[in-house]
Amino acid sequence: MNNSILIKNSTIVNEEKSFVADVLLSDGFIHKIGNIDIKPDYKAIDGTGKHLLPGIIDGQVHFRDPGLTHKGDIYTESKAAIAGGVTSFIDMPNTVPNILTVESLRDKYNIAAKKSLANYSFFLGVNGDNIDEVIKMDTSKFIGVSDDGLYFTKKETY
Numbered sequence: 545m546n547n548s549i550l551i552k553n554s555t556i557v558n559e560e561k562s563f564v565a566d567v568l569l570s571d572g573f574i575h576k577i578g579n580i581d582i583k584p585d586y587k588a589i590d591g592t593g594k595h596l597l598p599g600i601i602d603g604q605v606h607f608r609d610p611g612l613t614h615k616g617d618i619y620t621e622s623k624a625a626i627a628g629g630v631t632s633f634i635d636m637p638n639t640v641p642n643i644l645t646v647e648s649l650r651d652k653y654n655i656a657a658k659k660s661l662a663n664y665s666f667f668l669g670v671n672g673d674n675i676d677e678v679i680k681m682d683t684s685k686f687i688g689v690s691d692d693g694l695y696f697t698k699k700e701t702y
Contacts, residue, residue, distance in 0.1 A: 546585040547571060554591025558598055567596060599631025604692070607633075609655060611640030619659040626662050633662055636692045637669030644674045646681060667692070 549569040555562050556577065566580040582588050602625065609617040616624075618635075625633055635652070637643035643652055649668050656664045667690035670678055678689055 548575070548583075548586045549589065550580060550582055550586040551589045551591045551596065552580075552582070554594050554596045556596045562595070567591075597629065600629050601632040601634075602630045603634045605633045605635050606638070607635050608639055609635075609659070610652070617659060618656050618664070619661070622659070622661040622664070631662055632664070634665045634667060634687060636690055637667050638692060642669045642671070643667070644669045644671060645677050646686075649681075649686060 568576040607621040
């Protein structure tokens with residue numbers, strides 16, 4: 545069974561320009577943009593008068609997982625995010641416990657792999673007491689560090 549979706553004649557907004565074109569989606573990904581003929585096995589949607597926008601990246605979210613999941617967790621908050629057009633998020637480290645070690649950061653990635661409906665990444669928290677953990681970070685796998693909601697505790701670090 546073909547699961548291709550063809551959106552015809554929509555206004556595509558991207559990189560400071562907009563233009564009318566067709567968009568072919570296959571297996572949940574954009575396969576082609578341009579003037580595309582409808583095939584019998586495509587699900588066709590008329591996009592005339594509609595705008596297609598790229599997904600939003602929210603670079604500072606507070607999903608509270610782990611530790612404060614009574615407020616929301618990665619599943620519930622990513623579900624809300626995608627409903628609003630956010631397709632990717634970067635979660636802050638001020639959870640309970642704070643994400644201050646590479647191990648706890650890996651654990652959080654494992655939680656998200658099971659729960660998230662959107663693309664995700666996470667900051668490692670930095671508070672002045674965990675500089676060794678920051679140095680251990682593999683920057684090809686992890687996005688970076690943040691002190692958001694955390695405070696430097698060693699006087700000599702500020």
